[in-house]
Amino acid sequence: MPLNPIAPPPRVALYARVSTLDKGQDPETQLQPLREYAQRRGFAVVEEYVDQASGTSEERTQYKRMMAAAKKRQLDAVLVWRYDRFARSTQALVNALKEFQSLGVDFISYQEHIDTTTPMGELVFHVMASLAQFESALISQRVRAGMARAKAQGKPISRPALPLRQQREIARLHAQGLSMNQISKQAAIAYGTVYKYVQLLKAEARAQEACRGS
Numbered sequence: 001m002p003l004n005p006i007a008p009p010p011r012v013a014l015y016a017r018v019s020t021l022d023k024g025q026d027p028e029t030q031l032q033p034l035r036e037y038a039q040r041r042g043f044a045v046v047e048e049y050v051d052q053a054s055g056t057s058e059e060r061t062q063y064k065r066m067m068a069a070a071k072k073r074q075l076d077a078v079l080v081w082r083y084d085r086f087a088r089s090t091q092a093l094v095n096a097l098k099e100f101q102s103l104g105v106d107f108i109s110y111q112e113h114i115d116t117t118t119p120m121g122e123l124v125f126h127v128m129a130s131l132a133q134f135e136s137a138l139i140s141q142r143v144r145a146g147m148a149r150a151k152a153q154g155k156p157i158s159r160p161a162l163p164l165r166q167q168r169e170i171a172r173l174h175a176q177g178l179s180m181n182q183i184s185k186q187a188a189i190a191y192g193t194v195y196k197y198v199q200l201l202k203a204e205a206r207a208q209e210a211c212r213g214s
Helices: 028-041 061-071 090-103 119-152 164-175 180-187 191-213
Strands: 011-018 044-052 077-080 106-109
Touching: 011 028, 011 061, 028 044, 028 077, 044 061, 061 090, 090 106, 164 180, 164 191, 180 191
Parallel strands: 011 044, 011 077, 077 106
Antiparallel strands: none
16 A cells, blocks of 8 residues: 655745834844744745835835745745734734635744644634724724714815825726725725725726717
8 A cells, every 4th residue: 555645844934024214123033033933843944035114114025025925825834923023904914814814825923823723823813803803893983973073064074085106006906907806905905995996997998988989
């Protein structure tokens, strides 16, 4: 009877981020414990991704490279020092973890002991997702209340226009055939805002088509 081949070790990516605001930070402070942890777990480290950027910056090129590798199924897990080194907010973390879940990629945060390879880690993720949803609902409720109060006081309640750079990004992704949900995730723009601008793009396209037909 033939023996089962030995399964290859899980492929893991290490991600570290140091802030541009603190020039004294060294990514090795995060990476060294992550390497040791990966070795203890029997993981094969395929690449280390390091960004030097603030948590709110969208110019995290290494983060984007890592997410692209995950989408190509080149990773089995992502290991980070602490989740605030990885995501700029709880909602952003939950969105990333949902994407990892759909790709079959696990997520491990060294400091918080969040590990989706374990049942406890899965439970923590679902609790975080529920809290993020609750927080989002509270914010929406406050916004609606504030808009109603402003309207009652005769104040303008229209939102400021989306920056031109983000409008162009929505147009570019829409032209590639991405769904509004995909555009929202990839561009990190609220779904409602994406919906609004996609409808404007469709209206402009219809107007141009009508002009050509006249």
